[in-house]
Amino acid sequence: MVTIKDIAARLQVSPSTVGRALADDPRISAATKQKVTQVADEMGYVANLAARMMRGVSSNLVGLVLPDIRNGFYATIAHALSKCLQSAGYQLALSETDDDRMVELQSVRELASANVAGIIIVPTAKPHRETVRLLKLSPHVQLLRKHAAIGDQWFGIDDTLAIFEATSHLVQLGHRRIGYIGGTDDLPTGSARLKGYHKALAGVASGEPALVQLGAPSEVDFGANATRRLLSLPKPPTAIVAGSVQMTQGILEELLAQGVRAPDDLSVVGFGDELGFRWWGPGLTTVGLPVHDLATACGLWFVHHVRQNSATASPYTSISPATLIVRGSTRKPGPPTKTSVRASLRGATA
Structure with a gap:
């Protein structure tokens, strides 16, 4: 050597x-x-990275800690951040937590021990106090989710407005029984999106508990099972709003399995705009997310922050708006077709 x-x-x-x-x-x-x-x-x-670490010199690595790289949303973010950081002379080191706070702690420990230049994190619902302590020792920023204990530097999406607009679109079409399948409200994103759903329904539509299905946002199977439960209700919803990318995938898979057609039998609004969503059925009406712009803005701000050579920074918040993309999967509610009746009967006997 x-x-x-x-x-x-x-x-x-x-x-x-x-x-x-x-x-x-x-x-x-x-x-x-x-x-x-x-x-x-x-x-x-x-x-020699080890020798640099012994001298207390930071590496050119930037840690990215996120829940699930299988989610196209997070994969796009990782790609955009990688390109942004590369242009500034940094390399991205990826860690996946599966929303497990102990895995998150181990990831942050390893990154801290490698003297990374900084850490970009999508935090779990309840980060370990040691995770919080370690993050405060180096430049860091929260992405998408914000946990008060970690700090006041955050880049995110207006989740409340995103689901408010998605649900309002259905209300304006005349739907009154609207189901919602989203993430649990212990996550800030889940709580904000659920708030948007209830806000859109206030005073105009039914918000009965049975129409709301909450679970782990990264679980495709939960989206499918929740759809099955909604369709098996004595009075099933005439429309469904999804609160995460992978739950959207589960919803679409279950509708296909049951032979339920959108929008003839059920109107559907997804979350995120994965490549296949525009090709699904008549084209999926969905919440388009500013993923690339959000990641790039976060990366540019973070590089500037790292170059200030300080573990702390003044409070900073950047909120990007989502966009409702209207395609063919939503329409005014109409009488149930034979297909939807058969689907409901199958659900009731499942």
Whole structure:
């Protein structure tokens, strides 16, 4: 392995000069830095991360801690952040928690031990106090979800408005029995989206408890099972609103399995705009999320924050609006078709 001493010997300078040049020390001239970097590249030099850590020097890694990379929403965020950070000289290190606070703690510990430049996190519902302590030791920002204990730097979506507009669209079409399948209200996103649903129904439509199905937002199976329960009600809803990307997938799978057609038998509004959603049936009416713009804005702000070389920052909030994309899966409520009757009967006997 090529060392700093090897580079110094070739250039006939001291190892300390090479080390400072590679660390972009202001005491070293630009010409010397360029010459050292060129020779280091030619010789195949790779910086010793362990040695840098022992000297207390931060790496060029930025940790991204999120619940579930299988979710296209989070995958898009990871991709956009990676590109944004690469252009600034940083590399993204990805950790997946599956919304488990102990896995989250282990991920943050490992990132902290590697002296990462900072951490971008989609926190779990109840982060461990040690997680909170470790995050406060380095630059960090919350993405999508906001937990008060972690800090006041947050980039998110107006979740309440997103579901309010989705539900209001159905109300304006004349629907009064509207089901909602979303994440549990112990998560800030779940709570905000449920608030938007109830706000849209206030004074105009039924908000009976049986029409609301709450579960883990990353569970496709929950979306399918919740749809089955709603369709088996004595008076099933005439429309359903989804509160997460993967629950939307579960809803669509169950409707297909039961032969329920949208919008003839049931109007559906999804969450997120995965590539397949626009091709599903007549095209899915859905909440479009500003994923790429949100991630890029977060990345640019974070790079600036890291370069300030401070673990703390002034409170900062950036809220991006979602957009309701109206396609063919919603219409005015009409009389049930033979297909919907058969679906309800199958659900009642399941």
